[in-house]
Amino acid sequence: MIMPDTTTLAAKAILGLMNLPGVASQTVYKIADRLEAQGSGLQHLLDYDATSLVGGEILDESHAVKYTSYDQRRWRESVVDALQTDDMLLIPFISEHYPDHLRARPRTLAPPLLMVAGKVELLHTPGIAFAGARNVSIDGQTISKQLAQKATASRFTVVSGGARGTDSLAHEEAVNAGGNTIVVLAEGILTSSSRRLVRAVDHGAVAVVSTFLPQGSWQKWRAMGRNNYILGLSDRLVVIEARESGGTLAVGKSALKLDINTWVLDYEIPPLTATGNRLLLDLGAHPLRVTANLEVAIPDDLFALHNWKVQSLPPT
Numbered sequence: 001m002i003m004p005d006t007t008t009l010a011a012k013a014i015l016g017l018m019n020l021p022g023v024a025s026q027t028v029y030k031i032a033d034r035l036e037a038q039g040s041g042l043q044h045l046l047d048y049d050a051t052s053l054v055g056g057e058i059l060d061e062s063h064a065v066k067y068t069s070y071d072q073r074r075w076r077e078s079v080v081d082a083l084q085t086d087d088m089l090l091i092p093f094i095s096e097h098y099p100d101h102l103r104a105r106p107r108t109l110a111p112p113l114l115m116v117a118g119k120v121e122l123l124h125t126p127g128i129a130f131a132g133a134r135n136v137s138i139d140g141q142t143i144s145k146q147l148a149q150k151a152t153a154s155r156f157t158v159v160s161g162g163a164r165g166t167d168s169l170a171h172e173e174a175v176n177a178g179g180n181t182i183v184v185l186a187e188g189i190l191t192s193s194s195r196r197l198v199r200a201v202d203h204g205a206v207a208v209v210s211t212f213l214p215q216g217s218w219q220k221w222r223a224m225g226r227n228n229y230i231l232g233l234s235d236r237l238v239v240i241e242a243r244e245s246g247g248t249l250a251v252g253k254s255a256l257k258l259d260i261n262t263w264v265l266d267y268e269i270p271p272l273t274a275t276g277n278r279l280l281l282d283l284g285a286h287p288l289r290v291t292a293n294l295e296v297a298i299p300d301d302l303f304a305l306h307n308w309k310v311q312s313l314p315p316t
Contacts, residue, residue, distance in 0.1 A: 132166025
């Protein structure tokens with residue numbers, strides 16, 4: 001797939017910024033805002049020399065020297081070549097291919113650069129996020145499958161993080177039910193484990209997304225950041241089982257704080273892997289009541305599409 005030159009250049013510029021020590025997503029946005037105020041843009045950043053970067057207050061001296069170095073330029077070119085060779089699409093936030101609903105989110109939920117393999121059109125569809133324990137209970141497994149099936153039947157794309165347990169069950173059941181799913185990675189899309197995943201999935205039903213350095217390994221802070229981006233791509237969140245601490249509880253709290261519709265299983269007798277569910281319910285999450293025979297009372301609102309408008313995709 002051939003992208004417009006401006007998009008390619010902007011993607012390279014963002015990758016270069018991401019490769020600087022201490023430069024996070026919000027810093028990338030601040031740099032883009034500063035460039036825009038100066039009548040420039042990210043696509044022009046690659047043409048700046050170190051003196052101009054420092055003089056324009058775009059980067060400090062150490063970052064400017066590294067950004068304009070030969071090694072950095074060679075790294076950018078080699079990474080983009082590797083991504084495009086593997087048919088992975090780079091979508092910076094300035095691109096017309098960037099999802100409208102993601103652009104409308106707070107910037108903490110909208111990564112400046114998406115790297116995507118598979119069915120990229122899924123980024124423009126209504127998503128419902130699934131979160132839960134890696135060691136999900138047998139009951140939680142059964143309910144995860146049921147809810148993923150219902151989400152698919154209601155024309156939602158199931159969005160999750162690809163981890164063992166709840167995430168994988170939701171992804172697999174969505175595809176098995178004839179639906180679609182988005183896997184949001186907590187590592188780079190060119191790591192060996194990510195490449196194995198990309199080769200294994202059905203590209204007609206799955207999009208694999210990374211927002212981190214392409215060769216960046218799994219790290220806890222990336223997993224926490226990944227959870228925010230799952231929320232950004234989703235219209236609402238379903239929590240299967242959360243412990244009293246950890247990533248699932250954190251993503252549930254974040255969703256509630258951001259006023260994202262959050263639904264949490266309300267077990268009559270919660271398993272040990274769901275001890276945090278009550279904490280989220282007490283914070284205002286909507287209950288999904290589970291009876292002793294694993295029947296779930298599903299309110300009409302949970303899988304209602306409301307006034308979702310599908311973004312018209314530009315030609316590629």
